Amino acid sequence: MIRTLGLTKRFGELTVLHGISEEIREGEVVSIIGPSGGGKSTFLRCLNLLERPTAGQVFFEGVDLTQKGVDLNRYRAKMGMVFQHFNVFPHLSVLENVTLAPTRLRKCDKAEAQRRARALLKRVGLLDKEQERPNRLSGGQKQRLAIVRALAMEPAVMLFDEPTSALDPEMVSEVLAVIRDLAKEGMATVLVTHEMGFAREISDRVLFMDAGVIVEQGPPGPFFDHPQQARTRAFLEKVLPL
Amino acid sequence: MTANIIRLLGAYGLKFLGGLRVTLMLSALTIVASLPLGGLICMLRMSRLRAVRLLASSYIEVVRGLPLLLQLYCFVFLLPRALPLQLTRLQNVSLSLALFSAAYVAELFRSGIQAVDSGQMEAARSLGLSKAQAMMAVVLPQAVRNILPGLGNQFVIIIKDTSLASVFFVDDLMTVQKVLTGTLYTTMEPMIIAGVIYFALTFSLSKLVSLYEKRVSLA
Ligand SMILES: Nc1ncnc2c1ncn2[C@@H]1O[C@H](COP(=O)(O)OP(=O)(O)OP(=O)(O)O)[C@@H](O)[C@H]1O
Ligand SMILES: [Mg+2]
Numbered sequence: 001m002i003r004t005l006g007l008t009k010r011f012g013e014l015t016v017l018h019g020i021s022e023e024i025r026e027g028e029v030v031s032i033i034g035p036s037g038g039g040k041s042t043f044l045r046c047l048n049l050l051e052r053p054t055a056g057q058v059f060f061e062g063v064d065l066t067q068k069g070v071d072l073n074r075y076r077a078k079m080g081m082v083f084q085h086f087n088v089f090p091h092l093s094v095l096e097n098v099t100l101a102p103t104r105l106r107k108c109d110k111a112e113a114q115r116r117a118r119a120l121l122k123r124v125g126l127l128d129k130e131q132e133r134p135n136r137l138s139g140g141q142k143q144r145l146a147i148v149r150a151l152a153m154e155p156a157v158m159l160f161d162e163p164t165s166a167l168d169p170e171m172v173s174e175v176l177a178v179i180r181d182l183a184k185e186g187m188a189t190v191l192v193t194h195e196m197g198f199a200r201e202i203s204d205r206v207l208f209m210d211a212g213v214i215v216e217q218g219p220p221g222p223f224f225d226h227p228q229q230a231r232t233r234a235f236l237e238k239v240l241p242l
Numbered sequence: 243m244t245a246n247i248i249r250l251l252g253a254y255g256l257k258f259l260g261g262l263r264v265t266l267m268l269s270a271l272t273i274v275a276s277l278p279l280g281g282l283i284c285m286l287r288m289s290r291l292r293a294v295r296l297l298a299s300s301y302i303e304v305v306r307g308l309p310l311l312l313q314l315y316c317f318v319f320l321l322p323r324a325l326p327l328q329l330t331r332l333q334n335v336s337l338s339l340a341l342f343s344a345a346y347v348a349e350l351f352r353s354g355i356q357a358v359d360s361g362q363m364e365a366a367r368s369l370g371l372s373k374a375q376a377m378m379a380v381v382l383p384q385a386v387r388n389i390l391p392g393l394g395n396q397f398v399i400i401i402k403d404t405s406l407a408s409v410f411f412v413d414d415l416m417t418v419q420k421v422l423t424g425t426l427y428t429t430m431e432p433m434i435i436a437g438v439i440y441f442a443l444t445f446s447l448s449k450l451v452s453l454y455e456k457r458v459s460l461a
Contacts, residue, residue, distance in 0.1 A: 048368060050367060052366055073367075073371065073372050074369045074370065076368055076369070076370045077365060077369060077370025078370075079368070080368075081365075081368035083361060083364070083365060085361055086363035087359070087362060087365035088365075089362065089365070089366075089380055090384065091380075091383045091384050100379060100380075101366075101369035101370060101371060102371075104371060104375055104379060105369075105370055105371070128342060133368065134371075146365075149365075149369070149371065150368070153369055153370060
């Protein structure tokens with residue numbers, strides 16, 4: 001569904017992604033782990049071209065998004081993105097956060113958008129907050145709202161960039177529960193995370209990324225139990241409790 | 243002296259009122275014109291094209307780097323020679339003030355927009371909104387809060403700056419003060435009256451601004 005070919009990103013002198021060729025298949029759940037600064041966020045942001053690759057290609061459902069003249073907005077809507085710092089819209093109510101994009105992009109009329117938004121909000125337990133401003137929500141609630149806001153565009157894949165890293169520990173599980181639900185339903189998912197247990201539980205495949213390359217990858221069982229590369233082992237030893 | 247002031251107000255009160263009317267008109271005109279002009283310059287200043295950005299920032303730097311009085315002289319004495327149509331002196335002054343203020347307004351707009359967390363634009367774009375849609379629906383509504391207080395202060399400055407136009411005797415409040423001082427051989431009283439009127443204007447506007455700021459910080 002998403003395929004990258006020789007994906008390279010430079011910031012000035014600094015090369016952050018070194019020609020990554022990778023594929024995320026329909027319904028697949030892929031977690032990306034790795035040390036800070038390794039390029040995980042940049043990779044994710046290149047998938048929906050929030051960051052423009054310096055070289056290489058990104059294919060979404062067969063279309064090369066790096067081509068000139070591609071209607072990027074149309075494809076971005078099909079890739080829901082969830083950020084570490086939520087980025088909910090503080091000037092809009094919870095309900096409006098969810099209906100903004102569908103109504104602006106004429107996906108459906110306002111009443112229909114609200115009906116769907118309420119169904120989604122109900123699903124993540126935020127229906128009673130629909131008239132609140134986001135600043136009245138807890139971190140976990142904000143992140144659930146951000147997920148629902150992306151889902152309202154009926155994306156084909158969800159991209160999560162450390163969705164629980166900015167949360168207080170007691171709120172992590174409520175957000176993970178929503179992601180788990182989506183994954184179980186067969187939503188294609190790319191998840192950048194430091195939650196190793198969760199990555200192991202829900203992933204079809206885990207990628208270890210360091211210094212702009214994918215060092216190692218595989219199904220979670222073998223990946224975590226028998227990492228092949230020295231760098232992977234060193235990283236896992238640091239982050240996994242013994 | 244109080245008696246003098248009252249006597250002066252009795253005799254020339256209408257003149258002061260007329261001056262106040264011109265000052266208010268000049269200020270309002272400048273404010274109203276500098277908003278769209280400032281918006282336009284701000285857009286150019288944030289353009290994707292380097293040349294356009296450079297043009298806008300040069301304009302801003304020149305306008306902010308030259309004394310307003312010098313700019314007024316240019317518009318009153320040089321512009322009529324360059325322009326085929328004849329503008330009144332007041333119109334020339336208004337135009338100059340508007341273009342002057344627009345440079346500051348443009349920078350206020352820009353810093354207000356840039357103060358909005360860049361994650362907001364990214365989130366909107368990731369949903370499929372175009373840059374213009376994201377700007378209108380997400381960034382600008384949040385930028386307004388950052389911009390309004392500065393804009394209020396800018397309006398206070400404009401009101402005071404219109405007094406420079408009295409150099410050309412445009413019959414604003416300051417002109418009235420100058421003329422009376424000259425004809426009546428008394429400096430103190432006309433100055434006090436004009437000063438009190440200016441202060442009443444600017445102080446009430448400042449108060450409005452801080453009221454707004456308080457309300458926003460509570461929300
Ligand atoms: N806009 C940018 N300009 C310059 N350098 C950048 C930019 N964005 C990222 N970088 C650099 O690219 C490298 C990779 O950053 P990236 O955010 O992708 O890492 P990460 O793996 O997501 O790390 P973390 O776990 O801390 O989120 C870092 O060295 C970072 O400083
Ligand atoms: Mg990151």
